[in-house]
Amino acid sequence: MFTMLTYIKPYKWLIASIITLTLASTLFELYIPTLMANVIDIGITDSNLPYIIQSGVWMLVLSMLTILVTIVSIYLSSKVATGFGRDLRRALFVKVENLPIETLNSFGPATLITRTTNDSKQVQDVLSLILGTVTRAPLMLIGGIILAINREPKLSLIFLAALPILIFLIVGVMKKAIPLFEVLQTKTDRLNLVIRESLTGIRVTRAFNQVNYEKKRFNIANEGFRDNGIKVNKTMALLFPVMQLIINFTNIAIVWFGAIRINEGTMMVGNMMAFLQYALMIFMAFIMLSIAFMKLPRALASVKRISEVLEVEAIVKDPKETRESSKNKSGFIQLKNVTYRYEGAERAAVENISFKVCQGQTTAIIGGTGSGKTTLIQLILRFFDPVEGEILVNDIDVRFISQRKFREKIGYVPQKAILFSGTIEENLRLSNKDVTEKEIVEALTIAEAIDFVNLKEKGIHSVLHQAGSNLSGGQKQRLSIARALVRKPEIYIFDDSFSALDYQTDAKLRRSLKGKLDATIIIVSQRISSIMDADQIIVLDQGKMVGQGTHEYLLRNSIVYQEIVASQQIEEGVS
Structure with missing residues (x-):
């Protein structure tokens, strides 16, 4: 799992900048309720208009700075997350290209495609969320609690009842959701496998009149994915309503006990307003963390699946010291x-x-x-x-x-002719990028492929469909042979x-x-x-x-x- 950190390392300075900007914007935001309390307790109570205007200007400046810094932070977060996603997909693709044949077969194409696309996207999205939200939430949570206690220590005792319940709720839901998300990703693999096999084997399916059987296979895989998705969503659906209930009761308690303290003359109205703002910030931080925790279980499952591929040891390795053969020897x-x-x-x-x-x-x-x-x-x-x-x-x-x-x-022609979407010329150039058009024609002639290629409207520039599906088996084999000949x-x-x-x-x-x-x-x-x-x-x-x-x-x-x-x-x- 620590393999993933390798792909974050190139962005460490950008991440440090994001954390710094997030800290700055959070501090600006946390200071605004203090200014608001002072406006009420000093400016309005003493009818001090210049102080009200001065404090209002500062609040406006801090709000604008918060917006500006947040925009830059979000931009940098997106840049890091998308760059990380690109690097991760490239690393997975390169790793898959170099996997031993046995290992490649043990994973299977369907799951490797899912891990390279869907799983890497899950991890990318969560990284973006962590940089944009999770770095901000703890700062706002800690800062809000400190300033709330500083304002009203006795009223802050309400948080001792509310916050442990919220923490217990989030941890409990996450603990239950992680295994479900791992199963969900496995169900995604199965669904992709069935779709892939149905599409590649559609001729066989139709020839044996087994379309209904394939529909049943797809329905079983699809419904399995749906049922597991419902279980996950039911588990996650508990989080927000219960959180909202706790937050609402906490706000009622703050207003209730705050009103009593104001009535007794032990608390000022401005402090009450500031305390409510800090309470709102604390609960907003919890909501942001809960959103992250909703995404985190699936991302952790994806991280585990990606790491399984990245951490596979290559069986066939290049030597540390190579040996050169005699120039007189060739093809022995x-x-x-x-x-x-x-x-x-x-x-x-x-x-x-x-x-x-x-x-x-x-x-x-x-x-x-x-x-x-x-x-x-x-x-x-x-x-x-x-x-x-x-x-x-x-x-x-x-x-x-x-x-x-x-x-x-080596010039290799496999048992099953493999051609790629693109032109005939592009397929032949796969083995030798520097080959001339004359040499391509010569190779096609030796491979007995020149006749059917010339019959095509654009000759060697004719487009082949995926896997050469617009050619016969014999034509594909002859083009595969020509591709090997081009390599010389x-x-x-x-x-x-x-x-x-x-x-x-x-x-x-x-x-x-x-x-x-x-x-x-x-x-x-x-x-x-x-x-x-x-x-x-x-x-x-x-x-x-x-x-x-x-x-x-x-x-x-x-x-x-x-x-x-x-x-x-x-x-x-x-x-």
């Missing part, structure tokens, strides 16, 4: 006895994997579902580090290369990137890649036809390497590979 990869086990898994996802990928070679990885192909690729990409063994790139352990430099060597790296990794292509386009694309790329290529595929021409093929089965060699060698010597070939009804020599 070696795995030595690599093992990785997911948290809570019964067996290792990949176990004791060793092989080399030589410079300029094409290496294919194949295996059944759950054989560890994707895990192996993620290890090579260093999305996480092996629990045993090591991965070398150009004879250097990847743990001794900065992540940025290491990934500059040492190593290309294609993670089942040809699955949406027809066999003819697949064959043409592989010939283009082999003929025009002078780089190391790693291909993960379920299709034998996509990997038959590879220099070496790695066969995985239940996380273990059970075969290594060319297509012809594995057909003769690997039972698992023979079964894969047979299942696809592909005979030796067929491309």
Whole structure:
């Protein structure tokens, strides 16, 4: 939770200025009732007109100064709160971008979105409230009590009965509300999750005629959010009516006992008026604090949720001292006895994997579902580090290369083609900002994407919808491949990137890649036809390497590979 203080530190001088200005405006405001009492007890009683005018001018000046200082204080408070909110959202976004894949999955996208937007906004709003109100309320409360006691010590005994009740009420309500607000934020996560899944899976929902089922899911999540919100509001709704009741009875008591003292001649009318003003200020301070306390429980729940993300330790870290590889080496990869086990898994996802990928070679990885192909690729990409063994790139352990430099060597095409809203050109420039338009066209040509791009009215400047929803699966895959080609790296990794292509386009694309790329290529595929021409093929089965060699060698010597070939009804020599 103390992590949050890091993001307030840059604004410490502005916060000090706000506190100083708030103190000044509170002192001005507290002095006005004293002037008013003197006007009544001295000016009016003695018919002293010059004194009345002088005191009136001072009251006017102090009122104007209070207004001016308060405006500046509110402006600075807003500046600090919005700046803090911006910094917090940026920190959350950067943290999420660098979270380990397993941690990212354990949180889930819905809650991470809520924590970055809704939760950070709750904390920002409360900081604004604290700077603008909570810093003012204690000063007004303490100052009001001191001046009230100074005016009428005996009458001030009324506060001994009222103030403890108010404090007990606020603490009690807050104690009950904090757990409810934590549940409310969880309900917000659930609601966001259901909405997100319903929108992204709307085609599946309609195809299986399950719209009513999705409505029920949403209604359950929505009503859960509503019911918890009602509980919270019922709890908070007790605060103001009870406070108002206590304040009204206290005012009645002040007027009652004050009138008795005036009648006895032990108290002046001006003092009575000033005392009432100070009592009003004291109760206003409590009202301001209660408003803050209404907001505080939800903000504390948000702070806890944000801190959970910010305080996650990065599993994959940059080394303190990096090592440089030989300039003669380029695109060389070696795995030595690599093992990785997911948290809570019964067996290792990949176990004791060793092989080399030589410079300029094409290496294919194949295996059944759950054989560890994707895990192996993620290890090579260093999305996480092996629990045993090591991965070398150009004879250097990847743990001794900065992540940025290491990934500059790689052009990656994921299993699921990911495109962003924007133009085709903007999507391709994600991998290389300095690429020319000619190089973009060349990459599109190699990726067999130039034909459908040219058919679009604006060519490479054509706009793609979110996630490339206005393209077919094969078109998205080809653009993803072109994006990797634009980078011109040492190593290309294609993670089942040809699955949406027809066999003819697949064959043409592989010939283009082999003929025009002078780089190391790693291909993960379920299709034998996509990997038959590879220099070496790695066969995985239940996380273990059970075969290594060319297509012809594995057909003769690997039972698992023979079964894969047979299942696809592909005979030796067929491309």
